[in-house]
Amino acid sequence: MKELRDKVKSELRIYREKLVNQLRIPFYLYTGRILQNYQGGLGIWMNIIGGEKIRFEAEGRKGHDILYTLSSGQLSAVAIAIALTLNKIYAQDKLRCMFIDDPIQTMDELNIATFCEVLRTDFKEYQFILSTHEEDFSDFIRYKYEKYGLGNQSVEVWNL
Numbered sequence: 754m755k756e757l758r759d760k761v762k763s764e765l766r767i768y769r770e771k772l773v774n775q776l777r778i779p780f781y782l783y784t785g786r787i788l789q790n791y792q793g794g795l796g797i798w799m800n801i802i803g804g805e806k807i808r809f810e811a812e813g814r815k816g817h818d819i820l821y822t823l824s825s826g827q828l829s830a831v832a833i834a835i836a837l838t839l840n841k842i843y844a845q846d847k848l849r850c851m852f853i854d855d856p857i858q859t860m861d862e863l864n865i866a867t868f869c870e871v872l873r874t875d876f877k878e879y880q881f882i883l884s885t886h887e888e889d890f891s892d893f894i895r896y897k898y899e900k901y902g903l904g905n906q907s908v909e910v911w912n913l
Contacts, residue, residue, distance in 0.1 A: 766804035773801045783834035826859035849879045
């Protein structure tokens with residue numbers, strides 16, 4: 754049993770390292786593009802610590818977990834960057850559709866604008882279904898998509 758347990762632990766460690774290595778660079782790029790006003794650097798690094806834990810660290814702040822320094826809006830942007838990264842890496846020829854509930858609820862205007870640009874430029878082939886109560890955000894993202902000839906549609910669910 755001990756030998757089997759050690760083998761499973763070893764395989765899990767290899768799997769975690771492989772996973773983090775696949776996601777590290779795209780995740781860093783997406784966080785850097787969305788978190789434009791983050792004073793901690795360009796992006797967030799995804800690192801594996803001791804083969805066990807995944808830690809998110811700001812550029813130039815090795816060993817310092819972002820969970821203790823980022824605002825709720827910045828953490829929301831990081832969560833969105835994780836979702837975008839996972840979809841970009843693993844959903845390549847699958848259904849390219851993402852549902853995001855109120856992605857901008859705690860983001861500031863600059864992060865909202867860069868989030869829209871990431872969706873528009875890097876995920877043209879995706880269909881996004883975004884729910885929000887922010888009419889300004891809905892208008893803004895539809896404007897950005899229309900400006901570049903990308904289809905969009907607004908549905909007001911309270912009128913259904």
